[in-house]
Amino acid sequence: MNDYSEKGLLPAGLADMLPPAARQESAISETLMRVFGANGYLQVTPPLIEFEEHLLEGSGAALASKMFRVMDPVSHRMMGIRTDITLQVARIATTRMKQDPRPLRLSYTGQVLRVHGSQLRPERQFAQAGVELIGSTETTADAELILLVREALIALEIEEFTLDLTLPNLVPTICKELGIDPDTAKSAREALDHKDAAELTKYDPELSSILTALLKAAGPASQALDALAEIDLPHQAGQQIEELRQLVIHLADAAPGLELTIDPGEYRGFEYQTGLSFTVFARNVRGELGRGGRYLLMDGEPASGFTLFLDSLMRAVPRHVTSDRLYVPFGTKLDQCQGLRKEGWKTIVGLSPESNVNDEAQRLHCSHVYHADGIQKIS
């Protein structure tokens, strides 16, 4: 009648999340939203699909090739399935919440879909959760976000993580101040990002010397800041480094154990960021846990935010084996069952008389059995 093996087949990059993973993902999302909420971030939930031109505006254009499109039979206009939630939250901040007082703190969690997976993230559907802090240019705003990432990861019991800080706009600023032409500036930026030391020597001597020094400066934050201080940078670039230094001082004061590195030339994946940005990694976990940084809303308002990827977080979160599945024999009164649930048990209630209660409990993968004279652990 039906080919069940085929029925189980899903398109590449899409998967059924089974127990206990599905529950774990939900729990991670709940924890994040609780931590974000406790820090004053208000949750918004944009729709999964909307008119494609709104999803592709501004920095969204970069995601065009990743977006599924569907025709809306109601409006006869094309709609897109979101590939990212940040831009939708930014849209909300500039439209329906334009009148709300700044700084505006918003949070979100939800699924995104992409036409193609990437090498590092082959999944075509995954959950994101994050925040946007809108309307402040203060370094304290960047610090708040980084400390919020830290608080969220600690709440998830992820203890060993690193924050890699970058200034995606640093090299473009230097080149502009040195009067370098745009093509050369672009190639210089790429060469530094690729850490191509040989290539970096091929530019105008002043630029080459700065780029080579920036390359060498990358590393643990305090060490990197010392190296950056030695570089003779043009004014605006120097200011960016000074702000970075202020941020690192602030963070070291607030959270002394926080592991920070600086890679001043990195910009891939931060194409629409306009200032301090960061990536979060966990020790021994494939893929980044999240990323964030400064950007501008469509109307020029300053903003900063970060997104955490729930699939990466699931690989980083410690697993706890629970033993709270309690078999409750057939015929047990509802009041009794509810009492056990209130105590924290997950009750599995018999639907028909058992020939052997303990065997039935074991068959249903329960850890404990409820008997009139008490709860018994299953060996």
Next chain:
Amino acid sequence: MNDYSEKGLLPAGLADMLPPAARQESAISETLMRVFGANGYLQVTPPLIEFEEHLLEGSGAALASKMFRVMDPVSHRMMGIRTDITLQVARIATTRMKQDPRPLRLSYTGQVLRVHGSQLRPERQFAQAGVELIGSTETTADAELILLVREALIALEIEEFTLDLTLPNLVPTICKELGIDPDTAKSAREALDHKDAAELTKYDPELSSILTALLKAAGPASQALDALAEIDLPHQAGQQIEELRQLVIHLADAAPGLELTIDPGEYRGFEYQTGLSFTVFARNVRGELGRGGRYLLMDGEPASGFTLFLDSLMRAVPRHVTSDRLYVPFGTKLDQCQGLRKEGWKTIVGLSPESNVNDEAQRLHCSHVYHADGIQKIS
């Protein structure tokens, strides 16, 4: 540069959920998953899109016209965006979880999309949460589900609700046992569902008399059961009524205050149900809160389940005004802020020195201000 009023425009039936609604919806979903989990239901999360033929198999065919379709550039096959999660969970139960012991208890929560809204539910995207109980034909399974709906609604502080029980297969069974031809059977079923008393008299006298009696029997459960007991039904139909009676006795015993009604001829919206089904309503709330019932998996395995609609639940859940937004002045130490959050405050921390702390707190819609000498309520 951009038309912001237009930017806020979303396709009909799709909406941004803003504060506090978005948080409220998440909280409802969390509460439901907690209650389902405490009752032994294991969460699964199927993908938002999958090959369309799997979404359209069996009873899914009824949803074909409601489904958005996209081409998968990887497999060059058509995929559909799910319009319902029940069928996906049923697919998981018959494939990847086929070897898991029965009864299998699964739960889910997630978004679904529909090409067109309906008159009662104009939304084209909405969240569902529900459970499936797979592999049992016992009346205790139906009872477990109904009591679980009750437990979930009570956990959501929805006190005034009604469960309307129906037997969508009753009239077809009667007609088959009386040897009525399929076309007449179909029209008789529709006439009863439409409560068309005049039409009901036009059939074979025995059938007409039964249908008229069924129509009159609809009402509060105990009264309806008395009326149904008076009807001279063929054997199998009589058995269905007997099972319904057993269920009502079980429910009245377990949850005496539960408000139950019976409408034995209703079947619209239960086209793929094969046995006892139900709809849940809340007093003074537009639209049903949820519905459920018995059905068969693709491989013939018996199952029963229910789905709750989060948009309807949001209209039914009482609103609580919270006053826990605490403004924390610029420069307050992180430890201090974290301590306040642990106490349950939602902290909004100043990013720059305030000229007047209380004014700033008020501007940011905070209910309280933190001062070194204590927490002050904002008048």
